[in-house]
Amino acid sequence: MNISLIKVREPSVSIPEVTPPLGIMYLAGYLRKYRPGKDNLSLSDLSVQSKEQALEGLRDADVIGLSTTNRDGRYLTGIIKDVRAINKNATLVLGGPIVSSFMNELYGSFDIDFAVAHEGERTFLEVIEKLDSTNTPLEQIKGIVYRNGTSRFTGRRETIEDLDDEIPFPAWDLILERPLSEGYWKNKSFAFYRMGKKYMGLFTSRGCPYKCIYCHDIFAKRFRAHSAERVVAELEHLHKNYGLRDFEFYDDTFNFDKERTRKICALIGEKQLKINLYFPNGLRADRLEKDIVEKMAKAGTKVMCFAIETVSERLQKLLQRNLQFENINSMIDVAVKNGIHAEGFFMIGHPTETKKEMLDTINFAAKSSLHSAAFSIAIPQKGTELFTKYIGEKKTQNLGEGYYEYSSSISEVPPNEVRKLLAYTFIKFYLRPGRVLRILKTFPPSFIFSRRFMVQIHKWLDVVFHSSNHSK
Ligand code: B12
Numbered sequence: 001m002n003i004s005l006i007k008v009r010e011p012s013v014s015i016p017e018v019t020p021p022l023g024i025m026y027l028a029g030y031l032r033k034y035r036p037g038k039d040n041l042s043l044s045d046l047s048v049q050s051k052e053q054a055l056e057g058l059r060d061a062d063v064i065g066l067s068t069t070n071r072d073g074r075y076l077t078g079i080i081k082d083v084r085a086i087n088k089n090a091t092l093v094l095g096g097p098i099v100s101s102f103m104n105e106l107y108g109s110f111d112i113d114f115a116v117a118h119e120g121e122r123t124f125l126e127v128i129e130k131l132d133s134t135n136t137p138l139e140q141i142k143g144i145v146y147r148n149g150t151s152r153f154t155g156r157r158e159t160i161e162d163l164d165d166e167i168p169f170p171a172w173d174l175i176l177e178r179p180l181s182e183g184y185w186k187n188k189s190f191a192f193y194r195m196g197k198k199y200m201g202l203f204t205s206r207g208c209p210y211k212c213i214y215c216h217d218i219f220a221k222r223f224r225a226h227s228a229e230r231v232v233a234e235l236e237h238l239h240k241n242y243g244l245r246d247f248e249f250y251d252d253t254f255n256f257d258k259e260r261t262r263k264i265c266a267l268i269g270e271k272q273l274k275i276n277l278y279f280p281n282g283l284r285a286d287r288l289e290k291d292i293v294e295k296m297a298k299a300g301t302k303v304m305c306f307a308i309e310t311v312s313e314r315l316q317k318l319l320q321r322n323l324q325f326e327n328i329n330s331m332i333d334v335a336v337k338n339g340i341h342a343e344g345f346f347m348i349g350h351p352t353e354t355k356k357e358m359l360d361t362i363n364f365a366a367k368s369s370l371h372s373a374a375f376s377i378a379i380p381q382k383g384t385e386l387f388t389k390y391i392g393e394k395k396t397q398n399l400g401e402g403y404y405e406y407s408s409s410i411s412e413v414p415p416n417e418v419r420k421l422l423a424y425t426f427i428k429f430y431l432r433p434g435r436v437l438r439i440l441k442t443f444p445p446s447f448i449f450s451r452r453f454m455v456q457i458h459k460w461l462d463v464v465f466h467s468s469n470h471s472k
């Protein structure tokens with residue numbers, strides 16, 4: 001079958017980061033393993049390609065798989081129209097985080113044939129097998145949302161337990177062996193900076209055992225992971241076959257299993273891989289220890305993000321995040337001492353949050369030895385407990401909502417003031433000579449003069465000025 005997979009993403013100044021489309025790369029790798037030689041697979045990515053380029057490849061497709069998040073839902077509606085116009089006969093399958101969030105409203109919003117919820121590999125394989133030959137009635141495929149009057153979900157599919165055994169390497173070649181890859185090299189990636197131009201993102205574990213009420217549940221509330229050996233085999237393969245040295249990890253809680261983390265670092269050392277590692281999706285400081293941070297530094301870690309969010313213990317409880325604080329500053333200090341760029345993740349605008357609590361978090365960040373900090377406004381995502389509890393289960397999320405247009409103030413502080421605080425936060429954190437010098441010291445000079453750094457500066461200015469404009 002001719003199967004085309006597209007990542008749908010609308011360009012945005014406030015979120016300029018672009019990452020390789022691992023979701024559809026995993027699906028392509030899986031179909032190749034379980035249907036060898038049966039399909040022609042192609043990938044496109046609207047984060048790095050024009051709409052025209054991406055649509056052009058769809059003319060002969062039998063199945064078109066679209067992958068997206070809530071944020072790009074509004075854009076998706078237009079893309080679906082364009083896709084239908086260029087290829088009337090293809091079966092349109094939607095996947096990615098948006099499906100589990102919008103399960104009950106999919107067919108009201110999007111003109112698709114089916115949707116695949118949660119972990120996608122097994123379900124998508126079954127959908128393709130059905131479309132190709134068998135007569136399995138659709139209702140028997142677990143994990144899909146189909147149209148029957150309204151949206152109907154066939155029920156959650158069991159998760160894949162033995163990731164090493166069942167999940168092959170993602171189809172890296174469909175990105176790395178094409179000019180498309182240039183789009184990732186020249187753009188800002190998820191990590192604050194990277195040493196080299198070329199890189200790849202990795203997803204070495206699935207699911208997270210914590211229950212933060214603002215978070216998705218795509219891969220289940222349990223930690224499943226590739227073994228250390230498999231993770232290092234992926235690094236080695238990408239290093240040897242594609243000459244890559246820079247690797248970003250997008251796991252939800254990469255360091256949840258302390259022994260796995262230690263072993264990955266040890267294996268990188270044993271194999272003498274000279275590579276750079278980045279952890280831009282946030283590590284839990286309460287699952288780190290001094291020796292782990294030191295081992296990660298020795299293995300090549302250049303950027304480590306600490307997902308702190310709020311320093312209010314009351315809010316940590318309310319958000320069911322329950323981060324243990326004792327360790328945070330000392331782990332940041334160990335990272336900084338070992339030459340790692342330490343970034344903090346913070347959010348303001350949590351439900352019932354007071355101005356004082358916001359300022360406490362801002363002051364903590366400013367006083368810490370973090371090199372950089374990413375402050376966001378808490379925007380409830382449909383499908384999370386945060387949305388159900390504080391916005392309302394029956395309410396619809398404003399698709400395409402950005403940092404500045406967000407409509408749902410759930411804190412004690414009015415939206416305009418939260419935006420104003422966001423601008424103040426950036427100024428208070430960054431406009432310190434000591435911090436600026438420390439940031440510049442960790443960057444490779446090639447990054448300071450790169451387009452990627454300009455994009456970062458554009459993003460900062462956008463947060464500061466956009467926020468203050470709106471707050472008048
Ligand atoms: C990398 C990343 C980013 C990058 C790139 C995002 C992008 N859209 O290109 C950056 C840093 C820019 C980013 C920004 C944001 N992100 Co983000 N990000 C991630 C992260 C950490 C990893 C994504 C990844 O590679 N996953 C690994 C792959 C294997 O998983 P997957 O894509 O879900 O694919 C599987 C299934 O979904 C399914 N599937 C996927 N596509 C398809 C397609 C078909 C046809 C089928 C059948 C199946 C299928 O099968 C795949 C294999 O099982 C995820 C967390 C996570 N656990 O995934 C959050 C996540 C996607 N982000 C999230 C959010 C909220 C955001 C922001 C809104 C944050 C903010 N306030 O700014 C912005 C929105 C940006 C945007 N336009 O989408 C949420 C999305 C929730 C939702 N329902 O939409 C997630 C899930 C995190 C979370 N904790 O809730 N993000």
Ligand code: SF4
Binds near residue numbers: 210211215216321
């Ligand atoms: S926010 Fe992070 S720690 Fe909390 S549930 Fe989500 S992935 Fe896990």
